[in-house]
Amino acid sequence: MHLYDGRIIDHKRLNADCYRLTVAAPPIAQAARPGQFLHVRCGATYDPLLRRPISINTVNRKNGSVTMLYRVIGRGTALLAQKKVGEQVNVLGPLGQPFTFDPSYRKVALVAGGLGLAPLYFLLQELNIDDLVFFQGARSASEILLTHNIKQLAKELYLATDDGSAGFKGTVVELFVNQLAFQNFDIVYAAGPQPMLRALCLELKRNHIKGQVSLEERMGCGVGACLCCNVKIGRGNSWVYKRVCADGPVFDAEEVYWDDSANNG
Amino acid sequence: MTVRTMVDVAGIKMKNPVTTAAGTFGNGEEYARYVNIHDLGALCVKTLTLEPHHGNPPPRIAETPGGILNAVGLQNPGIDYFLEHNLPWLLRHNIPVIVSIAGSTVEEYALLAAKLTPDTGIAGVEVNISCPNVKAGGIAFGSNAEMAADVISAVRQNTSLPVIAKLSPNVTDIKSIALSVCGAGADAVSLINTVLGLAIDPYRRKPVLANIFGGLSGPAIKPIALRAVWQVYEAVEVPIIGMGGITTALDAIEFILAGATAVAVGTTNFINPRAASEIITGIYNYLQECHIPDIKNLIGAAHRQEVV
Ligand SMILES: Cc1cc2nc3c(=O)[nH]c(=O)nc-3n(C[C@H](O)[C@H](O)[C@H](O)COP(=O)(O)OP(=O)(O)OC[C@H]3O[C@@H](n4cnc5c(N)ncnc54)[C@H](O)[C@@H]3O)c2cc1C
Ligand SMILES: Cc1cc2nc3c(=O)[nH]c(=O)nc-3n(C[C@H](O)[C@H](O)[C@H](O)COP(=O)(O)O)c2cc1C
């Protein structure tokens, strides 16, 4: 883990509210693994005060750069969006536990909802496996990103949009479940908004498929010290609070405990 | 010019006046990559209870202007686990370790204190009677002078280590609580714990925190904390550990001028994991720059007429 003032070497707006930011941070680029994130100091003053957690979208280990893909949500990300090439941004990372892969996995699905795409694209790049199917969901066609890059690395790419402006009209989880009639996956990796992950986890459980999901929770320190980011992790009816920043953000799908669901166990 | 930064908080010998605020520095291990733990004046751990505690449901944190609201709810693995698994690592760093405890009854505080003997290697006990995020105990003890005294005397009778009472700002008159805990045997006081607050999400139309209320910390509370330290310094003789929104060495100096013997760095660790180290260096530089030979000359100096 490094605390690093990285120079911005590229910063582009991709659509209405999404940006791609590339920062020179060689020690982080070397160490980063898919699923890990950076804790980013978006402003320079004490308001907003906290850092913002943002996934690592890709790294370039040759030139020592780290790329993030983010959506402007509120004040922190709006400040980040104003930063210009050549300026510095202070990042802490790489943080958290990465996705894990077992060589026995032959057929893999990646299921991305919205900017859950960010960490899964990094995973796609690092997984050396032929039979990989990528499912990408977004609100509309303009938010479908990186398709060209994904097509080069994945065997198949399936798209879903809420409004049907690209690919399947519906959620990415519905799209994924439809494919289960034709394909068997050894493992499913997923990231995205909480309702999507919840729906996916229940489907994985119902279909007895292994999965790993990347969770989001509001963070303080990002390094495991403050216990502000905890979520329920467990099996059956027993759970404990674990830290998204240090024990996660990647957790086994079957271990995520969804409070509002009768389907635990 | 060489300057002296050593301070003594009720027998806890600190090579500089900077410790960490309970609950903001984990058990030190999480920050060991960024801060040389050995450089700290002391380290105070997350509050421990007799039995393990789950803590509150998420979200546990909300950002507010210049601060954060937290409602962690004293999640901890229990004192026995800590003594066995976390303390040995801490003791390797040769700095005073302050252990923070909280109970839901006076008896629990007594039982906790009894486990904290000098042969554990622990330097002092901080008694948390000011946590705003737990239903039983916590602030209920700290907002009533008699109950606060009951807790402190129970701890006093059960440990020979220095006893530090951690005070809440969520009271009408912090001086009377300070007087009361000192009367009951507290060797030092630390203040302030977080300020009870609330944040509401206007679009979800409900509180941001699952716990509804949370404790406010960070730069936003610094003036409140400084005022509290000033008042308590005038009321009691015991050393004060001051905290609340310290982000720079100059903030720390303000607390010392108001009457603190030592200071704790809390929320700032989250923004700058190296903050504690930088504040220690900054205090040293300040003393040199201002030709002040000994940090002790500054303790409470703002109360006095003379110019330092
Ligand atoms: C492990 C992890 C990885 C993430 N990766 C990405 C990514 O690659 N791209 C991306 O666009 N977003 C990502 N997010 C979400 C991102 O952290 C939030 O969108 C961002 O913090 C919003 O900050 P803001 O100031 O713009 O919004 P505000 O709403 O003003 O933020 C207020 C507070 O809430 C917190 N917050 C708001 N939304 C979230 C959220 N979804 N998760 C956690 N904290 C939140 C903020 O950090 C801040 O403390 C990730 C979150 C986590 C936990
Ligand atoms: C996330 C968080 C957890 C905390 N946990 C504890 C705790 O366990 N025990 C305690 O006495 N104080 C706890 N505190 C309060 C701090 O120790 C400190 O008194 C307060 O935050 C004010 O200092 P600051 O503004 O520098 O953070 C916590 C504060 C925060 C932000």
Ligand code: FES
């Ligand atoms: S954000 Fe502090 S423990 Fe996870």
